Amino acid sequence: MSIATGRAASPLSARSAKKPNVFSRMAAHRTDYLYVLPALIVMMVVIAYPIYYTIELSFYRTPPNLQLRDKVWAGFDNYTAVLSSSVFHEVTLNTVIWTVASTFFSFVLGLGAALSLHREFIGRGLFRALLMIPYVVSAVAASYVWKWLYHSDFGVIGALAVQLGFTSEPINFLDNRQTVLSSLIVVNIWREFSFAMVMMMAGLQTVPEQLLRAAQVDGATPWNRFWHVTFPHLKGVSMVTVLLLMVANFNSIIIPFIMTGGGPADASHIWITHIYQLAFGRQQWGAAAAYAVILFIVMMALGYFYVKALTRGDEARQE
Amino acid sequence: MTTTATYERPRVRKPIDWWRWAGRGFITFIMLFATLPMLWMILTSVKTQFAAMQYPPQWWPAEPTLNSYIKLLNPNDQIGQDFLRYFGNSFYVSFLTTVLGVVVAVPAAYAFSRFRFPGRTFLFFSVLVRNMFPAVVFLVPLFILMRWLGLVNTHGSLVLTYLTFGLPLSIWLLKGFYDNIPIQLEQAARIDGATRFQAFLLIVMPLSSPGIIATSIFSFIGAWNEYIYAYTFLSRDDQMTLPVGIQRFFTEFATDWPGLMAATFLMSVPVVVMFLVLQKYFVQALTEGAVKH
Amino acid sequence: MAQVVLQDIVKSYGSLYAVNHVSLTVDDGEFVALVGPSGCGKTTTLNLVAGLLPMTDGDIVIGDRIVTDLDPKDRDIAMVFQNYALYPNKTVYKNLAFPLQMRKLPKDEIDQKVRAAAKVLDIVPLLERRPRELSGGQQQRVALGRALVRDPRVFLMDEPLSNLDAKLRVQMRTEIKRFHQDLNATIIYVTHDQLEAVTMADKMAVMNKGFLQQYDTPKNVFDNPVNTFVASFIGSPAMSLVPLEVVQRGDQAVLTNEAGWELPLSAMNTRKALKATTNKVVLGARHSTIKLHKSETVGAVPARVYTVEPTGDITFVQAFVGEAVVIVSLDPTVIVRPDEDVWLEFDQERMHLFDGETTMALSAA
Structure with missing residues (x-):
């Protein structure tokens, strides 16, 4: 059904060649930038500058008092020092265990809770609210509460274990190289599984009811319905949730920082706490910055997926 | 003559709905997991020190007392004075962060939603990417920056830092809200005689108030709970916010677990109440963007 | 105002x-x-x-x-x-x-x-x-x-x-x-x-x-x-458009298609058809200006019935002329069946001719 009227052809071809360049377009939209400007300034000052600074610090030896004029060029020394240090491997392994285990169990518990709460029943709202409180209260509060629960002499968990006959005397959860990391992971899961739950509950609402009915009529068992209908619909949300959890876990510091300070003997150090200790504990600014830059690169890789997952469909919307 | 048709009625025994029972079992387990630690915190906080330090533990406080709370909330007591000051500091910092966050995020989110200016996508992503980086990466340079700005040991350093935590999420959330407000409403307003700014102020702003509430809760809770920057930037006792201040109780009164639990409880009350009252917005904010309909 | x-x-x-x-x-x-x-x-x-x-x-x-x-x-x-x-x-x-x-x-x-x-x-x-x-x-x-x-x-x-x-x-x-x-x-x-x-x-x-x-x-x-766009957009059902070729026979123009039939045009339509930039023209006709014959008729072109849609007081018939679909309205008393062969007669006074290349309407003047 193509159509061309007589007068149309010439102006179209004559004008279409002219494409406005970026600068004239920016000039045409200049007032639009005013709206974003305050946000940009804040972000620039507190983000762009620090990123630049971290990179710079990582190539220098800076005195403990952080007097920048006394810093000395060190090349890649800080990086080689970090990568060859004896704790690097243990801390990295801890970080991986911490991140993966926290993410995995939080997600699984959250998904389970979401599925159990998906059916309408009296008190569902109350259940959801109660489950979310650990996520809302600060990690500091969680750390103190769990530190008390884990207490080596008067901790309720140790006492329970004895009463139920699991052990003969209370376990010293936090002061034991074998148990400390898993104990901290439990706290972390306690705090954030309900985030996964809320996300998955929202995701479950997008599963078309008709499809589930159709599957039921077609003779699918509950498991089949979950696996073939529900789960594929949750893929997108699951991805975002897992990514967000990973990022949060990778970046979390408070729980190990307050509960154990990385101890005993570095057994619960993860990258973040280790960097903090290098910087503010031992004043090894250069090494800490080098660590941060490495972490940065890892995060950029994760960030690529994060932004991609988060902005699905956004660009489809047009004027 | 009538014939009675005989139909077969298959005998079916209703099977036990295992899935349902599994769900119930699971929910019971997870409820216990989530609530028991909180319950123990409260139970400990109403025990005397002596009652708290027993083995095997007193499962239920024999002689419950509100002493810990009274001490913390008594402005004439040294501990109470400190605690209330930390509480006030936390509130001041969180409130300021929230208000400034809204003021900065609203126009930015509106622009990202409505305008198509060159570099929009890049700027938007660079704002989002902020959330990818751990606090620690920024600690040292920010510390230097704050020292240079003369903001170390001021609440300004915290507000400025917390703003940037909140901004990416606030902008992202609010943009979602603005995306959902039909542009025709603004067009109608402009035809009805409003300027672009009036259309925004009189029509769009009131409609986006759920979004503003949601982002405000987030900024507030985030600022209220923040620990590591406050710990690093503040060393003056009278400036400290609650999460940091509480630690002082812990070290000075190392054995006062009921006191610490009571302080932890009081610290959690504002955010939990806020969450319970505005739960709907909180959940919406949390899931917005991740779940596209 | x-x-x-x-x-x-x-x-x-x-x-x-x-x-x-x-x-x-x-x-x-x-x-x-x-x-x-x-x-x-x-x-x-x-x-x-x-x-x-x-x-x-x-x-x-x-x-x-x-x-x-x-x-x-x-x-x-x-x-x-x-x-x-x-x-x-x-x-x-x-x-x-x-x-x-x-x-x-x-x-x-x-x-x-x-x-x-x-x-x-x-x-x-x-x-x-x-x-x-x-x-x-x-x-x-x-x-x-x-x-x-x-x-x-x-x-x-x-x-x-x-x-x-x-x-x-x-x-x-x-x-x-x-x-x-x-x-x-x-x-x-x-x-x-x-x-x-x-x-x-x-x-x-x-x-x-x-x-x-x-x-x-x-x-x-x-x-x-x-043009053909306006013709097909305005009116419901739309005007039927049949792409055909024009051939000159003496001072009269006739329309033909691959099937080989010929439709002689009136003097005015001949003038229009010969104005086309090439020998391709599009015949346009509204449903009410087409007559359906159940047997071969002089001046009518063969078609095959595709669907019959009774609406109550009028029955619409869709029929294929070559590759093109033509819609005809009928009195409901006339019975036609899908796949039946019919002959369509176009009203020379009320038919439209469009240039097959430019799609613009052809005028006699």
């Missing part, structure tokens, strides 16, 4: 032309419908008149002012939107009052005008309700009211009926027409529904792909479409 003149207006996004050099004049008190398929540029044109989009080139005149550089609020126009765009947080009363408040009218004058408009549109009982408590038809009325209350120079309407159900749409169509007659208002009305345009408008502007195709009274557009 005022006249509206579009002078060679252009809206482009980079190399993409949403509105391509459109010029037309809407006279004072005239009801003009912009019609075309989605994406044809009609809504963009309306938004340009409203000032909601920056224009790439050209000028717009409302009354005696060039409004090209004015803000929407300064153009003295009112607009009704497809989704009504009622302010959801305001009551009906406040929705109606908003344009007056923006013009800083005194409170009692606002009240008086709002009540007057509400009375005209029969929405007085709804004044204290909020938009979401109203039915679609009621919302539509409120939207009209908000446009009416200000007594603007021009009304712009963007598919105002397309969100209503079929029955309500017919009813509102009459009401808008009354509204136009009573107020003697200048109205520019965008619709994708050619029936709305034909029934309501004084003039219709048919657009496609950013170009203005034809601007004339509905009757003229219906009777003399300028």
Whole structure:
């Protein structure tokens, strides 16, 4: 059904060649930038500058008092020092265990809770609210509460274990190289599984009811319905949730920082706490910055997926 | 003559709905997991020190007392004075962060939603990417920056830092809200005689108030709970916010677990109440963007 | 009220032309419908008149002012939107009052005008309700009211009926027409529904792909479409278009297709057909101008019945002439069956011929 009227052809071809360049377009939209400007300034000052600074610090030896004029060029020394240090491997392994285990169990518990709460029943709202409180209260509060629960002499968990006959005397959860990391992971899961739950509950609402009915009529068992209908619909949300959890876990510091300070003997150090200790504990600014830059690169890789997952469909919307 | 048709009625025994029972079992387990630690915190906080330090533990406080709370909330007591000051500091910092966050995020989110200016996508992503980086990466340079700005040991350093935590999420959330407000409403307003700014102020702003509430809760809770920057930037006792201040109780009164639990409880009350009252917005904010309909 | 003149207006996004050099004049008190398929540029044109989009080139005149550089609020126009765009947080009363408040009218004058408009549109009982408590038809009325209350120079309407159900749409169509007659208002009305345009408008502007195709009274557009696009877009069912070849036999032209049959043309149609730039022409005919024969007839072309759709008082038959589908209307007493062979006779006086290359209508003159 193509159509061309007589007068149309010439102006179209004559004008279409002219494409406005970026600068004239920016000039045409200049007032639009005013709206974003305050946000940009804040972000620039507190983000762009620090990123630049971290990179710079990582190539220098800076005195403990952080007097920048006394810093000395060190090349890649800080990086080689970090990568060859004896704790690097243990801390990295801890970080991986911490991140993966926290993410995995939080997600699984959250998904389970979401599925159990998906059916309408009296008190569902109350259940959801109660489950979310650990996520809302600060990690500091969680750390103190769990530190008390884990207490080596008067901790309720140790006492329970004895009463139920699991052990003969209370376990010293936090002061034991074998148990400390898993104990901290439990706290972390306690705090954030309900985030996964809320996300998955929202995701479950997008599963078309008709499809589930159709599957039921077609003779699918509950498991089949979950696996073939529900789960594929949750893929997108699951991805975002897992990514967000990973990022949060990778970046979390408070729980190990307050509960154990990385101890005993570095057994619960993860990258973040280790960097903090290098910087503010031992004043090894250069090494800490080098660590941060490495972490940065890892995060950029994760960030690529994060932004991609988060902005699905956004660009489809047009004027 | 009538014939009675005989139909077969298959005998079916209703099977036990295992899935349902599994769900119930699971929910019971997870409820216990989530609530028991909180319950123990409260139970400990109403025990005397002596009652708290027993083995095997007193499962239920024999002689419950509100002493810990009274001490913390008594402005004439040294501990109470400190605690209330930390509480006030936390509130001041969180409130300021929230208000400034809204003021900065609203126009930015509106622009990202409505305008198509060159570099929009890049700027938007660079704002989002902020959330990818751990606090620690920024600690040292920010510390230097704050020292240079003369903001170390001021609440300004915290507000400025917390703003940037909140901004990416606030902008992202609010943009979602603005995306959902039909542009025709603004067009109608402009035809009805409003300027672009009036259309925004009189029509769009009131409609986006759920979004503003949601982002405000987030900024507030985030600022209220923040620990590591406050710990690093503040060393003056009278400036400290609650999460940091509480630690002082812990070290000075190392054995006062009921006191610490009571302080932890009081610290959690504002955010939990806020969450319970505005739960709907909180959940919406949390899931917005991740779940596209 | 005022006249509206579009002078060679252009809206482009980079190399993409949403509105391509459109010029037309809407006279004072005239009801003009912009019609075309989605994406044809009609809504963009309306938004340009409203000032909601920056224009790439050209000028717009409302009354005696060039409004090209004015803000929407300064153009003295009112607009009704497809989704009504009622302010959801305001009551009906406040929705109606908003344009007056923006013009800083005194409170009692606002009240008086709002009540007057509400009375005209029969929405007085709804004044204290909020938009979401109203039915679609009621919302539509409120939207009209908000446009009416200000007594603007021009009304712009963007598919105002397309969100209503079929029955309500017919009813509102009459009401808008009354509204136009009573107020003697200048109205520019965008619709994708050619029936709305034909029934309501004084003039219709048919657009496609950013170009203005034809601007004339509905009757003229219906009777003399300028090209195959307009021919196929206006009228329901659409005009049947059959691509054929023209061959000259002496001083008479005949139309043929691959099947080998020949359709001799009248003297006037011969003159038209021979004006075509190539030997390709398109024969256009409306269903009522085609006669169906059940046996071979001189001057009729063979066809095969595809579907038969009885609608009650008329039966529509779709038949294939070669590859092209031709729609014929029949008296329901005539019985035809799918796959039956039939012969179609085209009314030489009322048939249309289009150039097969340019798609433009061929004229005898």
